[in-house]
Amino acid sequence: MNGTAGNGIAIDVKGLTKSFAGREVVHDLSMQVKRGSIYGFLGPNGSGKTTTIRMLCGLLTPDSGEGTCLGYDIRRDAERIKRQVGYMTQRFSLYQDLSVRENLEFVARLYGMRDARGAAGEMIKRLGLSGREEQLAGELSGGWKQRLALGACTLPNPQLLLLDEPTAGVDPKARRDFWNEIHALAAEGLTVLVSTHYMDEAERCHEIAYIAYGHLLTHGTVDEVIAKSALTTYTVTGDDLNGLAAELTGKPSVDMVAPFGTSLHVSGRDVAALEASIAPWRDKDGLHWQRSHPSLEDVFIELMNRSKDNFQ
Amino acid sequence: MSATDLSDHGHDIRERFGFWRRSYAMVVKEFIQLRRDRVSFAMIVMIPVMQLLLFGYAINTTPHNLPSAVLLQEDSDLARSVLKALENTAYFRFTREVHDVDEFDNLLKSGKVLFGVEIPRGFERAVRRGDKPALLVAADATDPVAASAALGSLGMVVQTALQHDLYIGDPPEMPFEIRAHARYNPAASSRLNIVPGLVGTILTMTMLIFTALSVTREVERGTMESLLSMPIKPVEVMFGKIIPYVLVGFIQAFLILSIGVLLFGVPVLGSLTLLALLSTLFITTNLAIGYTFSTIVQNQLQAMQMSMMFFLPSILLSGFMFPFAGMPVWAQYLGEGLPLTHYVRIVRAIMLKGATVQNLQYDTLALAALMLVAMVIAVTRFRRTLD
Numbered sequence: 001m002n003g004t005a006g007n008g009i010a011i012d013v014k015g016l017t018k019s020f021a022g023r024e025v026v027h028d029l030s031m032q033v034k035r036g037s038i039y040g041f042l043g044p045n046g047s048g049k050t051t052t053i054r055m056l057c058g059l060l061t062p063d064s065g066e067g068t069c070l071g072y073d074i075r076r077d078a079e080r081i082k083r084q085v086g087y088m089t090q091r092f093s094l095y096q097d098l099s100v101r102e103n104l105e106f107v108a109r110l111y112g113m114r115d116a117r118g119a120a121g122e123m124i125k126r127l128g129l130s131g132r133e134e135q136l137a138g139e140l141s142g143g144w145k146q147r148l149a150l151g152a153c154t155l156p157n158p159q160l161l162l163l164d165e166p167t168a169g170v171d172p173k174a175r176r177d178f179w180n181e182i183h184a185l186a187a188e189g190l191t192v193l194v195s196t197h198y199m200d201e202a203e204r205c206h207e208i209a210y211i212a213y214g215h216l217l218t219h220g221t222v223d224e225v226i227a228k229s230a231l232t233t234y235t236v237t238g239d240d241l242n243g244l245a246a247e248l249t250g251k252p253s254v255d256m257v258a259p260f261g262t263s264l265h266v267s268g269r270d271v272a273a274l275e276a277s278i279a280p281w282r283d284k285d286g287l288h289w290q291r292s293h294p295s296l297e298d299v300f301i302e303l304m305n306r307s308k309d310n311f312q
Numbered sequence: 313m314s315a316t317d318l319s320d321h322g323h324d325i326r327e328r329f330g331f332w333r334r335s336y337a338m339v340v341k342e343f344i345q346l347r348r349d350r351v352s353f354a355m356i357v358m359i360p361v362m363q364l365l366l367f368g369y370a371i372n373t374t375p376h377n378l379p380s381a382v383l384l385q386e387d388s389d390l391a392r393s394v395l396k397a398l399e400n401t402a403y404f405r406f407t408r409e410v411h412d413v414d415e416f417d418n419l420l421k422s423g424k425v426l427f428g429v430e431i432p433r434g435f436e437r438a439v440r441r442g443d444k445p446a447l448l449v450a451a452d453a454t455d456p457v458a459a460s461a462a463l464g465s466l467g468m469v470v471q472t473a474l475q476h477d478l479y480i481g482d483p484p485e486m487p488f489e490i491r492a493h494a495r496y497n498p499a500a501s502s503r504l505n506i507v508p509g510l511v512g513t514i515l516t517m518t519m520l521i522f523t524a525l526s527v528t529r530e531v532e533r534g535t536m537e538s539l540l541s542m543p544i545k546p547v548e549v550m551f552g553k554i555i556p557y558v559l560v561g562f563i564q565a566f567l568i569l570s571i572g573v574l575l576f577g578v579p580v581l582g583s584l585t586l587l588a589l590l591s592t593l594f595i596t597t598n599l600a601i602g603y604t605f606s607t608i609v610q611n612q613l614q615a616m617q618m619s620m621m622f623f624l625p626s627i628l629l630s631g632f633m634f635p636f637a638g639m640p641v642w643a644q645y646l647g648e649g650l651p652l653t654h655y656v657r658i659v660r661a662i663m664l665k666g667a668t669v670q671n672l673q674y675d676t677l678a679l680a681a682l683m684l685v686a687m688v689i690a691v692t693r694f695r696r697t698l699d
Contacts, residue, residue, distance in 0.1 A: 057541050059698050078697075082543040093538035110542050152538075 010035045010160050010191035011056060013067025013074065018051050018060060025051045027214040029065070033193055033207070035159075038186050040205030041195035044304055048214040049195040050090060053162045056193070057087045070159055083111070086153030090164040092145050094152055096138025100129055103137050104152060111156035119155060127151045143174030150178065154185065161185065163194040167201065179204050199297045210300055212307040218299075226299055231255070232274055233267040233294040238287035251277040256302045260295075267298050351609065355617040359624070366628045366643070374461045375638020377405040380427035381419050384409060388436040394447065397472040398429060403462035416450075420495065422671035423657045426452045426459065426637055439487045446491045453494035454664045455505050458635035466490045496664045507572040508663045509632040511591075512655040514568055515561055516598055516626050517619075522557045523602030524615040527694070532611060537698065546694035550687065554599045561595035562588075581666030587659070590676060594655040597683035601651070604686045607693040626652040654678045 011033035018026040026048040033039045041049050054060040056069050058078025066073070072080045094103045104120035113119050124133045127147050132140070137148060146166060153161060163182075167175045179201065186192055186206075194205070202208050202222065209219035218225050236244065241264045245257045248266055253273030258265045268274030282289055294302075346353065382395060398404045404427060410416045419425045430448040432438075438445035449466060453459045469490060497504045527549075530536040539549070569587075572578040580587065605618045627633055629643055630652035636644065647653045654675035661667035669676070 054698060059537065059540055061697055061699055079543060082541060085541070087538065087541040089534070089537045089541075091534045091537075093534045093536075095535055096533065107542070110544055 008035050009033070010037075011039075011067070011069050011193065013056070013069075014065060016052065016055055016062045016065035016067065018048075018055060018063050025214050026055070026062075029211070029214070029216050030067075031209055031216060031219065033191060035191050036186060036189050037206040038182060038192045038194065038204070040202045040208035041193060041211065042197070042202055042208055042300060043195075043211035047212045049211055050164055052211070053087070053164050053193065053195065056081075057085050057162055058082055059087075083156075084159045086156070086158035086161045088149050088153045088161070088163045088166050090168070092137075092149060094137050094145075094149060097136060099134050099136055100124065100140070100148055101133040103148065104155060107152045107155050113156060123151045123155050143170050146170050146174065146178065147181075150181065154190075159189075159191065161190055161192045161194075163192065165195050165197065167196065167198065175201075199295070199300075202296055210303055212304050215307065217303050217307055222296060226294060226296060229294065229299040229302065230269050231267050231294040231299055231302055232269070232271045233265050233292055233298055234274075234278065235260075235290050235292045236264040236266060236287055237262060237290075240286075244281060244287065248278065248281070253277050256298065256305060258298070258301060265294075265298055267294055267302060269302075349611070349613070351614045352617060355614075355621065359617070359620060362621070363624055363628075366625060370629060370639045370643035370646075371634045372638040373457055373634060375458055375635045376402045378403055378426045378458065378462055378635075378637045379407045379424065380404045380429060381408040381410050381416060381425040382406050383411070383413065383416050383428065383430040385433040386431055386435050390436040390439060391431040393474075394431065394469065395429065397469045398449075400472060401462070401465040401469065403465050404429075418671055420450060420452050421661055421665045421667045422674070423452065423661055424674075427462065435488070442487065445488050447488060448491050448493060450493045450495055452665075453497040453500060454660050455631070455635055456497065456500035456502055458637060459494060460500065463492050463494065466492055503576050504578055504664060505660070507576050507578045508659040509630075509656045511565060511568045511572065511659055512594065512630070512652050513627060513632055515565055515591075515595055515655075516652050517623055518564060519557065519561050519595055519598035520602040520605070520619040520622060521616065522560070523553060523599045524605040524609075524619045525612050526553045526603065527606035528609055528612050528615050540696065540698065546691045546696060549694065550600075550603055550690055554596065554603060557599050558592060558595055561599070562592060565591045565595065578663060580663050582662035582668065586669055586672075587662045590655070590658050590662070590672070590679070593676065593679050593683070594651060594658070597651045597679050597686065600683050600686035600690065604690040604693065607690050607695075626650050629653065630656050632656050648678065649682070651679055651682050654682075 009032055011031065014030045016026055016029040017024065029048070029052060041052070043049050051060060055062050056074060058074065058081050061075065066075065068074065069081050070084050072084075074081065095106070098106065101120050101124060104123050105116045108116035108119045121133075124130055127150075129144070129148065129151075132144070137145065140148060150163075150166065161182075167178055170178070175198075182192055182194065183204070194201070196202060205222070207219065207221055208225060210217045210225070218228055220228065238244075241259060241262075245259060245264055248254050248257050253268045253270045254266060254277050255269055255274075256265070256267045258267075266274075266278060268277070278289070281287060380398075384391060395406065399406065406429075408419060408425060410419065410428075413430075416428045416430070420428055428448075428450040430450070432445065432447070435445055435447070449463075451459045451463055453463075467490075470488065474487070494500065527536075530539060569580075573580060601622065602619065605622070606615055609615045609618055625646065629639065629647040630636070630650055631647065632652060636647060636653065639647065657675050658667075658672050658679075661672060665671075
C-alpha cells in the first residue's frame with residue numbers, strides 16, 4: 001500500500017461501526033470519496049458525522065469495518081495517515097494563548113517542515129492575517145479563528161482535509177470566503193471532506209452524503225440526491241399558511257409540510273396520493289399552488305423524518 | 313410597585329426571596345457537579361483518612377531502634393556488655409559491623425546508619441588497669457530530633473554495662489567514659505536539617521503541579537483533539553512537556569539553595585556539581601510523576617488533588633519532618649517509594665556531610681528507577697486516540 005496510489009480514490013471505507021457505552025453511533029457506514037473532490041457530509045446533530053471523521057483520521061478506532069484513507073489502512077497506518085491529513089476540529093483547537101504566528105510555527109515544526117518560520121509567514125500572508133500575526137489566537141474573532149484553523153491544517157501540505165463543521169457560527173461573508181478557499185484548494189488537487197448543516201454549502205460540494213442516526217441514507221451529487229428522493233413538492237403562497245399547514249400535516253401521503261419564508265412546501269413521495277390529499281385546498285380562494293422541484297433541504301428533512309421512524 | 317401590579321402572587325414572593333433562591337440554585341448545581349466527579353469525591357474522604365493514619369501510626373518523634381554500625385577492634389566480654397547495654401536502651405540497633413574507620417565514615421555519610429560505635433583495641437585491659445579509656449559513639453546529628461534522645465541515653469550505659477559484667481572491684485567512679493561525637497551538626501541546629509530538606513519539599517510541590525496540569529489542560533481546552541490528529545508520539549509529548557520545567561525547577565532549586573546558604577548559613581560541604589546533577593534528576597523524577605498523574609486524571613481539579621495525595625505522604629514519610637529511622641517498617645517501605653525520601657538524604661548528605669557520589673549510589677539509583685517507572689506508566693497511559 002502506498003499513500004500516493006493513483007487509483008483516484010482518497011477515502012474508501014466499508015462497514016464502519018462504532019459504539020460508545022453500548023450506544024451505536026455509526027452503523028455499517030461505507031463511503032468512497034474521489035481524489036480532488038469536495039465531499040459534503042450532512043446530517044442532524046448527533047448523527048455520527050464527527051465520529052466518522054475521527055475514525056477516518058485515526059482518532060477513533062472502529063469497532064468493526066475496514067478501509068483505506070489515502071491508500072493507508074485506517075486501522076494499522078494511523079500514524080502515516082496523520083502525516084497526510086489536515087483535520088479541523090469542530091471546536092477551535094489551536095492554542096488560545098499562543099499568537100497566530102506561534103501556532104502556525106508549532107504545527108510546521110510538528111510536521112517536520114524545514115523552514116517552519118518561513119512556512120508560517122507564507123501562510124499568514126495567504127490567510128490575509130498580515131498585521132495580526134502577533135495577536136493571540138484566543139483574541140481573534142470567530143471568522144478569523146476559523147481561517148487560522150484552516151491555515152493550520154493546510155500548512156503541512158496535506159492530501160486530504162477533514163473539516164468538521166468549519167463554518168458553524170461564522171458570518172455569511174466569512175463563510176463565502178472560506179468556501180472560495182476550499183474550492184481553490186480542491187482545484188490544486190486536495191481532497192476535502194466537510195461536514196455542515198448549511199444547505200447552501202451542501203450545494204457547493206461535488207458530492208454529498210446524508211447521515212442520520214449513524215446510518216448513511218443517501219449519497220451522490222446534489223441533483224442525484226434530489227432525483228433519488230422521488231419527492232414531489234408543491235409550493236403554496238397566500239393567506240393563513242399556518243392554518244393550512246396545520247390542516248395538511250398528517251394527511252395521507254403528505255410526507256412533509258414546511259414553511260419557507262412566505263410560502264409553504266408540501267411534499268410527498270407518491271404524487272397521485274399527494275395530489276388527492278391536497279385536492280380539497282387546491283381551489284381555495286387566496287391560495288396559489290405551484291408544483292416545483294424539492295429543494296435539498298426538503299429532501300433532507302424528509303429523510304430525517306423517515307429515518308427517525310426507522311431507527312429510533 | 314411593579315411587584316404589586318402583577319396579579320401573579322408567586323412572582324411577588326420570588327422577588328422577595330431572590331437572594332436565597334439564587335444562592336440555593338447555585339448550591340444545588342455545585343452539589344450535582346461534585347457528585348459527578350467521583351475522583352474528587354474519593355479524595356474528600358481519602359485525604360483526611362490518609363493523613364490521620366500516617367500521623368497516628370507512622371510518626372514517632374522519639375525514634376527507637378536506630379540503625380547503628382559497630383567498629384569492633386577487640387572481641388572481649390566487656391565490649392559485648394557495652395554493646396548489649398547500648399541495645400538495651402532500645403535506641404540503638406546494630407545493623408552493620410565494619411572493620412576500618414573509612415567504612416565507618418562512609419556508612420554515616422550515606423545515611424545508612426545513624427550511629428557508629430567504636431570499641432578500641434585493648435579496651436578491656438585498659439579498663440582493668442584503671443586507665444579510664446574512652447569509647448567513641450559517633451552520631452549523624454543532621455537530624456537533631458533523631459539523634460538527641462539516643463545521645464542522652466549514653467550516660468546510663470556505663471552503669472548498665474557494669475551491672476551485667478565486671479567485678480572489677482567496686483567502681484567508685486566511671487571505669488571508662490563514653491565520648492559522644494555529634495557529627496555534621498554539632499550545635500544541633502534544626503535549621504541545618506530543615507533547609508536542605510525544604511529544597512526537596514518545595515521542588516516536589518511545584519514540579520508535581522506543573523506537569524500534573526499539563527495534559528488535562530490540553531483536554532479541557534480542546535487542544536488535545538488537534539494535537540492527537542497530528543503526527544506526534546506520546547514520548548515526544550512527554551519530553552516536550554517535561555523539559556522546559558526541568559529548567560524552571562533548576563532555577564528554583566538554585567534560588568532556595570542560595571537563600572539557604574546566604575541567609576541561613578547552611579554550608580555546602582560536598583560538590584556543587586554533584587548537588588546540581590542529582591537535583592536535576594530529582595526534578596525530572598517529580599515532573600515525570602506529575603505528568604503520569606495528568607495522564608490518569610480527567611480534569612484539573614483531580615490533578616491538583618492527586619498531587620496533594622502524593623505530596624502529603626512525601627512530607628510525612630520522607631524523613632523531612634520526622635526521623636525516617638523512627639518509623640515502623642511498613643512506613644519505611646512506603647517512604648522508599650517516594651522520591652523526596654531519597655533526595656532529602658542526598659541533599660543533606662552533600663550539604664552537611666560532604667558526601668560523594670559513592671556514598672549516594674543507592675539513593676541516586678532509586679531516584680532514577682522511580683523516574684523510569686513513572687515515565688513508562690505515563691507513556692503507556694497516554695491515550696493516542698479519543699476512544
